[in-house]
Amino acid sequence: MSTALAPRTRYQALAEELAQAIHAGRLPAGSGLPSLRECASQRGLSLNTVTAAYRLLEDQGLIAARPQSGFYVRSVLAEPDASLRRQPSQVQGSAQQQLLAEVMEAQAQPGMLNLALAIPKGPRFYPQERLAKVTAQLLRQQPEWLSRYALPPGPLALREQVRLRAQRLGMALRAEDIVITHGAMEALQLALRACTRPGDTVGIEAPAYFNIYDLLASLGLKALELPTHPRHGLLMDELEQAMADGRIDALVCMPTVHNPLGCNMPLANRQRLAALAQQHQVPVIEDMVYSELQYAEPPAPAARAFDSEGWILVCSSFSKAIAPDYRLGWIDAGRYATAVRHLKFASSGGESELLCQSLAAFLQSGHYDHHLRSIRRLYEQQVASVRGLVARHFPEGTRATQPEGGFLLWLELPAGVDSLALFRAALAEGVVIMPGQVYSQGARYRHCIRLSCAQVLDERYVDGMKVLGALACEAAGVSEVS
Amino acid sequence: MSTALAPRTRYQALAEELAQAIHAGRLPAGSGLPSLRECASQRGLSLNTVTAAYRLLEDQGLIAARPQSGFYVRSVLAEPDASLRRQPSQVQGSAQQQLLAEVMEAQAQPGMLNLALAIPKGPRFYPQERLAKVTAQLLRQQPEWLSRYALPPGPLALREQVRLRAQRLGMALRAEDIVITHGAMEALQLALRACTRPGDTVGIEAPAYFNIYDLLASLGLKALELPTHPRHGLLMDELEQAMADGRIDALVCMPTVHNPLGCNMPLANRQRLAALAQQHQVPVIEDMVYSELQYAEPPAPAARAFDSEGWILVCSSFSKAIAPDYRLGWIDAGRYATAVRHLKFASSGGESELLCQSLAAFLQSGHYDHHLRSIRRLYEQQVASVRGLVARHFPEGTRATQPEGGFLLWLELPAGVDSLALFRAALAEGVVIMPGQVYSQGARYRHCIRLSCAQVLDERYVDGMKVLGALACEAAGVSEVS
Numbered sequence: 001m002s003t004a005l006a007p008r009t010r011y012q013a014l015a016e017e018l019a020q021a022i023h024a025g026r027l028p029a030g031s032g033l034p035s036l037r038e039c040a041s042q043r044g045l046s047l048n049t050v051t052a053a054y055r056l057l058e059d060q061g062l063i064a065a066r067p068q069s070g071f072y073v074r075s076v077l078a079e080p081d082a083s084l085r086r087q088p089s090q091v092q093g094s095a096q097q098q099l100l101a102e103v104m105e106a107q108a109q110p111g112m113l114n115l116a117l118a119i120p121k122g123p124r125f126y127p128q129e130r131l132a133k134v135t136a137q138l139l140r141q142q143p144e145w146l147s148r149y150a151l152p153p154g155p156l157a158l159r160e161q162v163r164l165r166a167q168r169l170g171m172a173l174r175a176e177d178i179v180i181t182h183g184a185m186e187a188l189q190l191a192l193r194a195c196t197r198p199g200d201t202v203g204i205e206a207p208a209y210f211n212i213y214d215l216l217a218s219l220g221l222k223a224l225e226l227p228t229h230p231r232h233g234l235l236m237d238e239l240e241q242a243m244a245d246g247r248i249d250a251l252v253c254m255p256t257v258h259n260p261l262g263c264n265m266p267l268a269n270r271q272r273l274a275a276l277a278q279q280h281q282v283p284v285i286e287d288m289v290y291s292e293l294q295y296a297e298p299p300a301p302a303a304r305a306f307d308s309e310g311w312i313l314v315c316s317s318f319s320k321a322i323a324p325d326y327r328l329g330w331i332d333a334g335r336y337a338t339a340v341r342h343l344k345f346a347s348s349g350g351e352s353e354l355l356c357q358s359l360a361a362f363l364q365s366g367h368y369d370h371h372l373r374s375i376r377r378l379y380e381q382q383v384a385s386v387r388g389l390v391a392r393h394f395p396e397g398t399r400a401t402q403p404e405g406g407f408l409l410w411l412e413l414p415a416g417v418d419s420l421a422l423f424r425a426a427l428a429e430g431v432v433i434m435p436g437q438v439y440s441q442g443a444r445y446r447h448c449i450r451l452s453c454a455q456v457l458d459e460r461y462v463d464g465m466k467v468l469g470a471l472a473c474e475a476a477g478v479s480e481v482s
Numbered sequence: 483m484s485t486a487l488a489p490r491t492r493y494q495a496l497a498e499e500l501a502q503a504i505h506a507g508r509l510p511a512g513s514g515l516p517s518l519r520e521c522a523s524q525r526g527l528s529l530n531t532v533t534a535a536y537r538l539l540e541d542q543g544l545i546a547a548r549p550q551s552g553f554y555v556r557s558v559l560a561e562p563d564a565s566l567r568r569q570p571s572q573v574q575g576s577a578q579q580q581l582l583a584e585v586m587e588a589q590a591q592p593g594m595l596n597l598a599l600a601i602p603k604g605p606r607f608y609p610q611e612r613l614a615k616v617t618a619q620l621l622r623q624q625p626e627w628l629s630r631y632a633l634p635p636g637p638l639a640l641r642e643q644v645r646l647r648a649q650r651l652g653m654a655l656r657a658e659d660i661v662i663t664h665g666a667m668e669a670l671q672l673a674l675r676a677c678t679r680p681g682d683t684v685g686i687e688a689p690a691y692f693n694i695y696d697l698l699a700s701l702g703l704k705a706l707e708l709p710t711h712p713r714h715g716l717l718m719d720e721l722e723q724a725m726a727d728g729r730i731d732a733l734v735c736m737p738t739v740h741n742p743l744g745c746n747m748p749l750a751n752r753q754r755l756a757a758l759a760q761q762h763q764v765p766v767i768e769d770m771v772y773s774e775l776q777y778a779e780p781p782a783p784a785a786r787a788f789d790s791e792g793w794i795l796v797c798s799s800f801s802k803a804i805a806p807d808y809r810l811g812w813i814d815a816g817r818y819a820t821a822v823r824h825l826k827f828a829s830s831g832g833e834s835e836l837l838c839q840s841l842a843a844f845l846q847s848g849h850y851d852h853h854l855r856s857i858r859r860l861y862e863q864q865v866a867s868v869r870g871l872v873a874r875h876f877p878e879g880t881r882a883t884q885p886e887g888g889f890l891l892w893l894e895l896p897a898g899v900d901s902l903a904l905f906r907a908a909l910a911e912g913v914v915i916m917p918g919q920v921y922s923q924g925a926r927y928r929h930c931i932r933l934s935c936a937q938v939l940d941e942r943y944v945d946g947m948k949v950l951g952a953l954a955c956e957a958a959g960v961s962e963v964s
Contacts, residue, residue: 126629147608149806186830198680214828324631346696348668
């Protein structure tokens with residue numbers, strides 16, 4: 001834990017400076033770096049410091065050592081190809097269901113290295129000991145909670161914490177409008193049921209959170225996949241056109257730390273999104289489950305922050321940052337708040353008072369901010385490291401996102417690679433990945449995969465990435481790069 | 483607690499014998515009982531024993547003392563009027579939503595005597611201390627559970643317990659077909675979504691579980707209210723006709739301890755129900771949340787016990803007998819099992835491993851059967867006592883169900899009484915009841931109310947019932963009977 005919180009050391013500062021120069025093109029691919037000794041004497045640093053910095057850059061896939069000729073800058077991972085996101089396309093039903101079931105089954109097999117699901121794995125990513133302690137204490141003090149029906153909207157103590165946390169993301173919510181849900185998934189489900197009717201068409205991003213297809217299909221809703229830029233999210237002109245043409249009755253999107261792209265929508269686009277929702281009276285469901293895992297300070301405000309008329313319904317959860325097992329999420333459904341409260345009551349009842357109050361007590365304790373700072377830094381480092389592994393082991397021409405938060409990485413492999421075949425080949429080697437086919441209907445992301453960087457990057461992880469890289473090289477018909 | 487578990491004493495045995503004679507008509511209303519001394523000497527019992535038995539019968543509203551002339555049999559509460567259940571009637575939308583919201587709001591007010599919701603209230607009805615202990619122990623031993631995503635279908639340990647318990651109700655389920663849900667409400671919701679499409683018509687009982695109207699409306703489903711006998715449940719000829727005419731695409735029913743009627747469908751009707759479902763290929767959703775609270779031993783088997791082709795989807799929960807706060811239910815969706823598993827995954831994710839494993843450990847411990855025996859007896863006694871209060875304080879002509887299990891009582895007041903007006907008048911006196919209007923659309927149950935007998939029947943409860951009875955007498959235009 002301590003490394004994640006330590007102030008930057010000299011070697012880290014040096015590595016960061018060089019990394020920035022590489023990303024900015026001031027140190028182009030193929031150019032040589034000063035030798036360890038040269039660098040140390042130029043900058044008045046110890047040889048150990050420079051060695052450590054170069055090793056870090058190697059780990060990140062940014063530089064490599066050529067035998068007898070020192071270090072050089074590697075070809076950096078390019079961004080995903082924005083031109084892939086062309087026209088909106090209409091989707092009905094969920095062809096991905098079978099494939100998703102196959103992935104879920106694969107993960108359930110014992111002994112797999114699971115790079116597929118967005119599930120941090122390991123005690124350092126969650127404050128489990130402290131939360132367990134708080135919960136045990138409440139069990140001792142309030143056993144009578146177990147014998148009560150918890151009814152929506154959920155305990156005020158927790159809704160009040162949600163309200164307070166939302167302020168940091170620019171939102172002035174009221175505790176009485178918030179409903180505690182069974183994770184963000186139920187929040188999303190209730191939001192859709194509240195603001196659409198069967199037969200409606202819902203705009204979604206492409207790629208989008210894979211469960212959305214099943215969810216829409218099960219509610220009798222059609223989907224319109226909207227063009228989504230790998231760095232800026234939804235393309236606003238195309239979105240405006242779809243709204244103006246009446247082609248969508250609602251929109252689901254992730255303006256902040258998009259899943260799977262990891263990108264943040266620019267501030268101006270968030271403002272425009274809120275204005276468009278209002279102008280066209282199209283409800284927008286804003287999924288912000290990764291918003292508190294943004295690397296930058298201060299964090300980007302939610303699109304809802306710019307919505308004065310309640311057209312934006314915000315959904316979130318505590319599963320990504322505190323405790324997935326408690327399955328607690330929330331929704332502020334804006335002008336659909338009453339409908340959502342009724343639906344929650346009629347569809348699944350309330351959430352456990354014990355779990356809600358435990359979470360509220362943890363949030364009140366102030367440990368949450370400490371924990372958040374720690375995991376944000378940790379995830380940022382881990383994502384950089386996994387990008388490094390990709391740069392070293394994956395075929396030339398592989399592109400990767402540069403996430404603004406969270407722990408997911410989206411890769412575009414050379415065009416010929418079929419990610420479903422890669423998924424199956426990797427499975428045979430004990431590695432589970434999420435194939436791009438679940439992220440869009442049709443073949444648009446056939447050559448893409450999503451990786452989770454939220455586990456301990458130990459030898460097993462590194463070996464798994466090497467295996468995956470070798471399989472990808474084979475599929476692309478090239479030998480490994482380095 | 484101890485009284486609930488004690489073997490029947492002599493006075494209880496005597497009271498029971500006399501009660502049976504009264505219910506069977508061998509001691510008709512108005513007939514005199516032997517004096518205390520006569521009875522004692524006839525039966526060779528002590529005077530104390532006979533006095534205690536007579537007092538119990540008085541409490542149950544079955545007998546009364548006439549000054550200077552001994553005890554006589556009171557007019558017993560008649561059964562609800564079966565002729566009220568006429569023709570099937572088509573329903574669309576949920577007119578009850580507003581009324582239900584009003585009731586929910588009333589209950590949330592502090593200091594109310596809540597006779598409305600089916601929520602046992604008080605530590606003796608739930609094994610909270612033991613369950614809290616089990617949960618705290620697992621928190622100490624397995625804090626890592628908090629940091630894992632629990633995925634459907636839920637832990638095998640709990641599904642295995644469900645399978646074992648289902649055997650007692652005649653069902654041979656397989657653990658792999660069971661999905662753990664967020665209470666029976668989510669089970670019902672998933673079942674409906676799996677076996678219907680928007681626009682379909684679902685057969686329901688009238689009266690039925692009040693949330694069903696909201697649920698159906700929110701899923702774009704129409705309802706057909708089917709005639710339901712107060713003692714036998716669904717009228718089978720009318721049901722068969724509706725199925726044969728293709729008027730219903732699915733059916734939701736509670737063959738065992740019906741809510742609100744408390745009745746059990748006769749065995750032959752259960753068999754016929756299963757056969758009809760199969761013959762007409764109409765999925766039947768069997769809600770069995772009160773099945774383990776049947777008073778009789780052995781309990782009636784589920785309708786599902788007679789279904790060999792998976793047309794009956796069974797839903798249940800542990801909220802009524804163990805811990806409402808954990809919100810754990812389950813479904814075996816028969817031929818819709820795969821669809822339900824997918825829907826659960828896409829709609830709300832899994833249930834908390836901590837809560838599931840705690841419940842499984844409690845079920846494994848054997849304390850559950852002990853607890854069940856205790857509360858079954860307790861609820862049976864309490865329901866009898868509340869019937870006694872009704873007989874003593876409510877207007878002449880009030881009818882009441884004689885439940886086969888659970889803790890709910892359904893009253894039919896004289897025809898002129900408007901239960902919504904009664905609800906509001908009672909609210910002003912600090913008593914919350916469930917008005918009959920939420921149990922059917924239209925005016926069919928306008929003069930009915932549902933009472934919960936699952937709280938400590940202390941002075942406050944008795945006073946509340948007196949107040950309610952007086953208001954009902956006023957509304958019926960008669961003075962109190964006794």
